[in-house]
Amino acid sequence: MxxxxxxxxxxxxxxxxxxxxxxxxxxxxxxxxxxxxxxxxxxxxxxxxxxxxxxxxxxxxxxxxxxxxxxxxxxxxxxxxxxxxxxxxxxxxxxxxxxxxxxxxxxxxxxxxxxxxxxxxxxxxxxxxxxxxxxxxxxxxxxxxxxxxxxxAERMDNAPGQGVGGGRKPGPQPERRKARPYQGDPRLKTAAEAVATAPDTPTNRIAVALAETHGGSTRTWERILAAASDATPHDSPA
Structure with missing residues (x-):
């Protein structure tokens, strides 16, 4: 650095x-x-x-x-x-x-x-x-x-569509706004891997660990973990 x-x-x-x-x-x-x-x-x-x-x-x-x-x-x-x-x-x-x-x-x-x-x-x-x-x-x-x-750190706490600096850019928008605010965020993969590694650990504790390791706030990582969960296909009930 x-x-x-x-x-x-x-x-x-x-x-x-x-x-x-x-x-x-x-x-x-x-x-x-x-x-x-x-x-x-x-x-x-x-x-x-x-x-x-x-x-x-x-x-x-x-x-x-x-x-x-x-x-x-x-x-x-x-x-x-x-x-x-x-x-x-x-x-x-x-x-x-x-x-x-x-x-x-x-x-x-x-x-x-x-x-x-x-x-x-x-x-x-x-x-x-x-x-x-x-x-x-x-x-x-x-x-x-x-x-x-x-x-x-500011970008990590303000993904596109989330808060200051994260909204749509001015001018024509040829593409529709993303339905999920963290869609395409590389941290989704990091969050999903963390959950897969410790599936029985409470989400807030995983968020704390991710914030300490990768930076950003605990609340941001809780949102990313939630988005990762929504993006992960779930098994249909038998």
Whole structure:
């Protein structure tokens, strides 16, 4: 997760980010020279904010403060002929924050779906479009789309047709309004699986567990559980 800022002067909880190309530029080295001389030690000190495996060709993204501290420690270690000291790099805040920026995989983990479904639902307008991240030097990081934890939580509590932000979009509506407010919601599958796993557990307790695991309110998960029950075919009495 990322507390990313598009404002280099921003204060917590917004944190500016940077890339290896910018780290090399500030160090006064061509990127290839920096990668050969500094990259292994730097990467051991500064954790990537996003897994580069999530998107082929994605630049490695770092917290700016951590990156600057890591580069300074690498240069000092090289000059003094010693090993780098990880203890000199401050850890990022560990607590969750509504403005955390999540990539598709992390957003999917929160919603109980996979990354491809996040992109698909965003393209259909079910989820927010997401946003691009700019570095402290104002450069947009390609192939990286993020969603705020707050925006995802709001969508989870306001499915289409339910409350603020969940109604029909303005303009012509060629399709009929959905009869079920949670129709097409990927959380229906998560709710149905939870019920199937613990069929004798009261619904309110399942809702509490789902809210703790995936976010959103207990009341929202109770509605989703009810919708999942309505959508599940029931056996006809003998």
């Amino acid at each position: 990322l507390r990313a800022s598009n404002d280099p002067a921003a204060q917590d909880p917004w944190r500016p980010v940077t890339t290896e190309a910018e780290v090399a530029q500030r160090a006064g080295m061509p990127l290839t020279t920096w990668q050969r001389r500094c990259a292994p030690r730097f990467r051991a000190l500064a954790p990537e904010l996003f897994d580069v495996e999530d998107a082929r060709g994605l630049a490695r993204v770092y917290d700016l403060a951590q990156a600057e501290a890591a580069q300074g420690e690498v240069e000092a270690a090289l000059a003094e002929g010693r090993e780098t000291a990880p203890s000199k790099i401050d850890a990022l805040p560990g607590a969750q924050h509504p403005e955390d920026r999540l990539n598709a995989r992390e957003a999917g983990d929160l919603l109980g779906i996979d990354a491809d479904e996040v992109y698909a639902l965003a393209a259909r307008g079910y989820l927010p479009k997401g946003e691009k991240v700019r570095t402290a030097q104002g450069k947009t990081i390609g192939r990286l789309t993020v969603w705020s934890r707050r925006a995802l």
